[in-house]
Amino acid sequence: MxxxxxxxxxxxDTRPRQFYMAMINYVDTLLGRVVDALxxxxxxxxxxxxxxxxxGGPIYAxxxxxxxxxxxxxxxxxxxxxGIQVNAYASGGLLPAAVQGTVSMGLMAGCDVYAxxxxxxxxxxxxxxAAAANLPPVDxxxxxxxxxxxxxxxxRTEVPVGSTAGEAGMVHRNASETVxxxxxxxxxxxxxxxxxxxxxxxxxxxxxxxxxxxxxxxDCGIPGAPPPKGKAASGCLFNYLTDPTEHDxxxxxxxxxxxxxxxxxxxxxxxxxxxxxxxxxxxACDAALKQWGGFWGPFMQ
Numbered sequence: 001m002x003x004x005x006x007x008x009x010x011x012x013d014t015r016p017r018q019f020y021m022a023m024i025n026y027v028d029t030l031l032g033r034v035v036d037a038l039x040x041x042x043x044x045x046x047x048x049x050x051x052x053x054x055x056g057g058p059i060y061a062x063x064x065x066x067x068x069x070x071x072x073x074x075x076x077x078x079x080x081x082x083g084i085q086v087n088a089y090a091s092g093g094l095l096p097a098a099v100q101g102t103v104s105m106g107l108m109a110g111c112d113v114y115a116x117x118x119x120x121x122x123x124x125x126x127x128x129x130a131a132a133a134n135l136p137p138v139d140x141x142x143x144x145x146x147x148x149x150x151x152x153x154x155x156r157t158e159v160p161v162g163s164t165a166g167e168a169g170m171v172h173r174n175a176s177e178t179v180x181x182x183x184x185x186x187x188x189x190x191x192x193x194x195x196x197x198x199x200x201x202x203x204x205x206x207x208x209x210x211x212x213x214x215x216x217x218x219d220c221g222i223p224g225a226p227p228p229k230g231k232a233a234s235g236c237l238f239n240y241l242t243d244p245t246e247h248d249x250x251x252x253x254x255x256x257x258x259x260x261x262x263x264x265x266x267x268x269x270x271x272x273x274x275x276x277x278x279x280x281x282x283x284a285c286d287a288a289l290k291q292w293g294g295f296w297g298p299f300m301q
Contacts, residue, residue, distance in 0.1 A: 017207065019294060020057075020066025045093035048120065048147075050113055052088035056081075059198060060215065063207025064294070070202045073246040078198035079161045079182055081190075081246055090147050094120075099149040106154025107186050108143055115140030116147070136271045159184040160268045161192070169195030169217065178274035183265050188241035191261040192220045193234070201245065223262040235262060 031051070038044045057067025059075035059082070067075060074080025088108070091100075118125040119142040127138055145151045161182035166175030173179060182192040195217035221227045221234030228234070235258045237251035251258050288296045 017066050047092040048090065048094040048117075048144075049092040050088070050090050050116070052110060052113075053086035054110065056083040056086060059200075059202055059206065062213060063202075063211045066207070068202050068204075068206040070204050070206060071245050073201050074196070074198040075202070077167075079163060079192055079196050080198065081240060081244065082202075083198065084159075084161060084184075085240075094148075096148055099147070102149075104146065104154075106146055107156040107159055107184070108146075108154060109139070109156060109159050111138070111140040112143045112156065113140070114138065116143045118142075119144055136273050154186065157186045158264070160265075160272075162272070163194070167195070167197065168193070169219065170222070176274075176277060178272050180265050180269045180272055183261050183268070184240070185261070188239045189257060189261060190238045190240050190246075191258060191265065192236040192238075193222050193262065193265065195219050196236075223258055233258070237261075 035044070035049075038047060055076045056069045056072070056078075057075055058065030058077070059067055059069060060077065065076075069075050069082035072080065072082035072085065074082040076083055115125045115138060125138050125140060125142075127135075131137065141155045143154065143156075146154045160180045161184060163179055163181040164175065165171075165173035165177045165179050168179055168181045170179055179194075181194055181196070182190065184190045197215050197217040199216065199218035200213055218236075219228040220236035221231060223233075223235045225234055231249075232252045233255065235251045236249050237254055237258050238246045238249065240246070284296075288294065
């Protein structure tokens, strides 16, 4: 949803947290009912349950969306950790007792869910029809050995971070083209290039009466091009293990790491899937934010 439309409806700010918390509570209640039903049908003991957010909480429009990603930087619709590092859990009786209640720190991406369940079902995750249509292969990895404790290290060593060229400020590309804007690696490095919005750190209580900010994207620059004003070199490099809030850009001190990761980013870009997603419908934004009080719908069938 374009920021210009979000900024027009600051009147929603009086109700954001109530809406957001009510929705979270409702989802939690429904999940509990599903778990109870599975147990009642004796299906829980043989089941793997994976649950994950699809992105960080929405913080845009001065908090009118109601979420808070403190202490991480940014939120939904940004590629800071507040937008891409999310809560997730595995449950169900299929998980060995030894790993239940433990914390796993390895990388896992949303696309891995498909490959993991295909493996458990004994089904090949390869999409032959997609391959015949010259579409990129499935990116997911089988995470079951890691989730079940059979191996101590996640098979995923990197996570590409996507955006559109327009949002990333890459003017030499079609604005709607999908681009790989960053790479996160298992050893703690994260590289971002181009422009990234929601360049703020929300406080422990957000939104609040003093909340007011304008979304001015932070320009990391493109390696190989002149650096943006205020930076000695192009590209933003963080170590999310030692600096999880992304306060310390260490690109200047690690040019070799930047060069290596940017080369990998360019390699990943070659197989980026960039379908025609159509154009933004202004009327839909107006209806969701003004007519329906911040909700999408009702939907036509």
